[in-house]
Amino acid sequence: MKQLLFVLAFVATGLFASSQGAVKKYRVGIFASLYLDSTFTGSTYKFTNQMPKHILPGLDFVQGALMAVDSVNSNQPLEVMVYDLRSADQSLDKLRSRNTFDSLDLMIGSVSGAEYRTLADLALLKNIPFVSATFPNDGGVTNNPFTIIVNSTLPAHCEAIYNFIMRSNPTANLVYVRRKGTQEDRLASYFAKYNKGSNGSTLLKWKTLNLNDNFTQTDLIPHLDSLKTNVLICGSLDEAFGLNLVNVAQKIYKTYPMELVGMPTWDGMKDLTKPEYKDLSLFYTATFFNTGTVAATNFTKGFTDLTNGRPSDVAYRGYELTRFFIQLLLRYNTQLMQHLNERTYRSFTEFDFRPVLNSTSGKPDYFENKRIYILKRSNNLVSRMN
Structure with a gap:
């Protein structure tokens, strides 16, 4: 996992891209809290014996996302940027001041609270689909047909x-x-x-x-x-x-x-x-249940080989959502929001995205994943009931 940190220290300020000629390049922003500023002094890793627990969710999410990018088999130009929201140079205010959001086609975030709300507001302002991957709350967002809540409220x-x-x-x-x-x-x-x-x-x-x-x-x-x-x-x-x-x-x-x-x-x-x-x-x-499919098994092995650790649920989410929505973007471009329930590109989890309608305007406040699993724990086994 320490090796991953060194890679991310570069990726969070650089790009993960493929490009070809003058055809349209699709740009995706991945937002998470990686705490790279507090983890490194220059290029020196601060924590010799133990990795702080608070950095693991963001690392797992981004590692899964980068594995997804690597798995996308497409000749279309794609640029994926990873933004560490805990970095002094990559706060949302700094990114906005540099007009970063003007060039994005898709935003995927493992964010919460004020950062979730800011990204949702920017999604509406810029007409950019924003995938809220982990926050189980609508954050007061209304009349925003570009916000997608995966972790159901x-x-x-x-x-x-x-x-x-x-x-x-x-x-x-x-x-x-x-x-x-x-x-x-x-x-x-x-x-x-x-x-x-x-x-x-x-x-x-x-x-x-x-x-x-x-x-x-x-x-x-x-x-x-x-x-x-x-x-x-x-x-x-x-x-x-x-x-x-x-x-x-x-x-x-x-x-x-x-x-x-x-x-x-x-x-x-x-x-x-x-x-x-x-x-x-x-x-x-x-909203997530690992059924042990071939895809899940392959991802688990790939993640373990890269990090010497087992993936958390957040890692699976980073992988499957990044892979799913990038492929929707590459196929449907600006019509992505009309194809949220496309089944072709799913990896582990079933989704059922539906508009949550505003009681006054009748327009979507946001889109929410309504596919919720009922799980039963008995005899030390967990089984899916629906």
Whole structure:
């Protein structure tokens, strides 16, 4: 991985390109936080024994992206620039002052917060498709048909969870377990919205329990049914609260048959792999699921050969999104946004990009990936349910 850093120290200020004659050259900007300024003194790497964890997500994303560029088999001129947003010379303000965005045809970013919003605003201003690869939030973007959100927002996850319960277990004893909090209020409002029929009626019936962080089985048991399946929905993103729900369920599941449905935060909870939870049925959502396809296996090997490390989910995302959108650009040019659901160039993940329409203008606020996987963890295995 240290060798990759030396390569990126050059790439982030140079270009990764192929060019031919005077025909159109397609230009792509890849934006991530690489922290090269704080990692090197001149050309000397600062960290001899250990690589700081905070630089790994950006490195993984860019390594995947560069592998994707290398895999694109096209005779069309292509220039790909990697921008380190933590570099003093490559902040978005500096790039904008140099008119960098005037020449770009596509932007792909592993960014969040203010940097996400700035790139989205520039995408609208310059009519450049902007692929937000990792930020699960719309950031307040409206009326922006050039912003593409890949890592689906929380409302989309809640809608997927609701639809899954409606399809799989609508007559179960449904118990919505939450804690007090503004975020929890927002989650509850999403589920309430999806649970309204066209005539205003309530479609699914569930009990809502508003519990403290240290609740026990005594708080749950009065609301459970020993003669039918109990579906416990965790209405909080707080990992400690969710893990406590799993702990309590583990103590009583033999008496009260149950399934637990968690938020997307459960996808990264390592505690769920503990052996004491293996007999529970745990469901949660994710926008990425490595199915072990030939393409995924080949990428894993290639990444490991280059970096001596295993790729994270962010590396897979960097690869598949860069490869997918660059090939869309090369094929469709300015019509790229009309072909977001082209299946030809997909690598690992299924996408379903749909416009999220503005309630006032009726125009797209942005395009969002609505393909959300329902995953089940049981017996230490994770399987896809849809």
